[in-house]
Amino acid sequence: MKYSNPVIKGFYPDPSVCKVEDTYYLVCSSFQYFPGVPLFESKDLVNWTQIGHCLTRASQVELGTVGSSGGVFAPTIRHNNGRFYMTTTNDTTRQNFYVWTDDIYGEWSEPVFVDQGGIDPDLYFEEDRAFFMSNGVDDNGIGGVVQCEIDIETGSKRSPSRSIWKGTGGRYLESPHLYKMNGRYYLMAAEGGTEYGHMVIYARGDAPSGPFESYPHNPVLTNRNLGGYELQGVGHGDLIEDHAGNWWMLHLGFRQIGRWLTFHHLGREVFLTPVTFDEDGWFTAGHNGTTLTSFETDRIPDTVIQQAPQPVTFGNTNWALDWCYLRHPAEENYALGTGKVTLKGTEISLDVPASPTFIGLRQRDFAAEIACEVNLTQGTGEAGITLYMDEQHHYDLAVRRNADGYAVIERLNIGDIKSVEHTVELGNSSQAKLIVRASHERYSFFVEADGKEVLLGTAQTRYLSSEVAGGFTGVLIGLYAQGEGSAAEFSNFKCEYAG
Structure with missing residues (x-):
């Protein structure tokens, strides 16, 4: 069977995976978006379906006015004695915590906090013991991978926090x-920064607290030396054993927009790479330690067919699964139907770290056409489609009320520069069909009114990239309304991918 990477496209970074019976479960970071920590399931490791979120209530996670790329970092999912656990960091409040559930399709618990600093927490279970790890500084001020034993019922520490491995430098x-495989304990981590120098490293030892011996050929996986290759930033992985006893790594990476164009705006995505153990108990990963855009493998049956992306509409998506909000939404401003959405605007704009009236889904591929009919039904504000990276980097195509009636605007927000580039007057009509066509390098903005399609302008995707904007997120396709007392109806939404 030949499968293509990434196996989950778009802004779904920092994957962690576990297996229960014949099903794999995977979680990803969500940062300032709500609900938090998307949750997926799969039967074959290639096709993943989102089944929920771990953080669905405001009481579980403080988002408030956290800036972009703040909030919920790097979760880990584990299963023990019939119970699922998800542990993560709220980087804004600097707290590590976990939640649990006995029903993977149901609600998760309120947070259980652990008095250990650092980020990217992990849980390891052995018999009746639970070990908690993060990367940070231990109780003696020593940095590295820090570990303590905890009471899993309360989160309280049963041992001091101690640095058990400092990585490879x-x-x-x-x-x-942390894993136990073939009688040994393996400690896997990442180094290099979640960018072009990213890499996966590991060590092994004879006890869960070490000491650990580094793999002699670290890094075990990285694309850092593959200049001119689409897949970059490979790192932050989690290991999983499949039904047949084969090992795999689910990890993040990103696709740059061109062979020599070192920009990425879709965010960090989920990749699948085969892992192989040698006779000495060390493992290697991928193709000579790199991840490829596709792998030919006999580990997955030829009967498994990797599903192609389907057009996205209001009717075939689930508002609670596929869409998300910026921080905690004011629910009274959203009326979400199967064929129509009504959004009420407020004075909060997309330019501030708060919760504007916004609902979005991840852009999953470079080539896409996004279309929606927008009717500004009330007030003097605006409503439309935004391609949103963060508060300072987003492109907006919107219907706006002005002194002479209505108009469609194309606005580019790039750092401190916020410019309405083009305007098409609508006269007394408050309704228009807005269209965005995306390619690797450009977004093109159109309005269809009175049966005619008009190009307003184009903008480069690179200015919505992580290399320009910074941060850890990716572009979301958002529907928004702003302006106190304004309201808008959205209908006939469709997002179709060509790749």
Whole structure:
């Protein structure tokens, strides 16, 4: 069977995976978006279906006015004695916590906090013991991968926090995960920063607290030396054993917009890479330690067919699964139907770290056409489609009320520069069909009114990239309304991918 990477496209970074019976479960970071921590399931490791979120209530996570790329970092999912656990960091409040559920399709618990600092927490269970790890500083001020034993019922520490491994010397040691395989304990982590120098490293020892011996050929997986290759930033992985006893790594990476164009705006995505153990008990990953855009493998049956992306509409998506909000939404401003959405605007704009009236889904591929009919039914504000990276980097195509009636605007927000580039007057009509066509390098903005399609302008995707905007997120396709007392109806939404 030949499968293509990424196996989950779009802004779904920092994957962690576990297996229960014949089903795999995977979680990803969500940062300032709500609900938090998307949750997926799969039967074959290639096709993933979102089944929920772990953080669905405001009481579980403080988002408030956290800035972009703040909030919920790097979760880990584990299963023990019939119970699922998800542990993560709220980087804004600097707290590590976990939630649990006995029903993977149901609600998760209120947070249980652990008095250990750092980020990217991990849980490891052995018999009746639970070990908690993060990357940070231990009780004696020593940095590295830090571990303590906890009471899993309360989160209280049963042992001091102690640094058990310092990695291989690369910058930004993060993403620790502990496993027991073939009688040994393996500690895997990432270094290099979640960018072009990212890499996966590991060590092994004879006890869960070490000491650990580093793999002699670290890093075990990285694309850092593959200049001119689409897949970059490979790192932050989690290991999983499949039904047949084969090992795999689910990890993040990103696709740059061109062979020599070192920009990425879709965010960090989920990749699947085969892992192989040698006779000495060390493992290797991928193709000579790199991840490829596709792998030919006999580990997955030829009967497994990797599903192609389907057009996205209001009717075939689930508002609670596929769509998300910026921080905690004011629910009274959203009326979400199967064929029509009504949004009420407020004075909060997309430019501030708060919760504007916004509902979005991840952009999953470079080539896409996004279309929606927008009717500004009330007030003097605006409503439309935004391609949103963060508060300072987003492109807006919107219907706006002005002194002479209505108009469609194309606005580019790039850092401190916020410019309405083009305007098409609508006269007394408050309704228009808005269209965005996306490619690797450009977004093109159109309005269809009175049966005619008019190009307002284009903008480069690179200015919505992580290399320009910074941060850890990716572009969301958002529907928004702003302006106190305004309201808008959205209908006939469709997002179709060509790749």
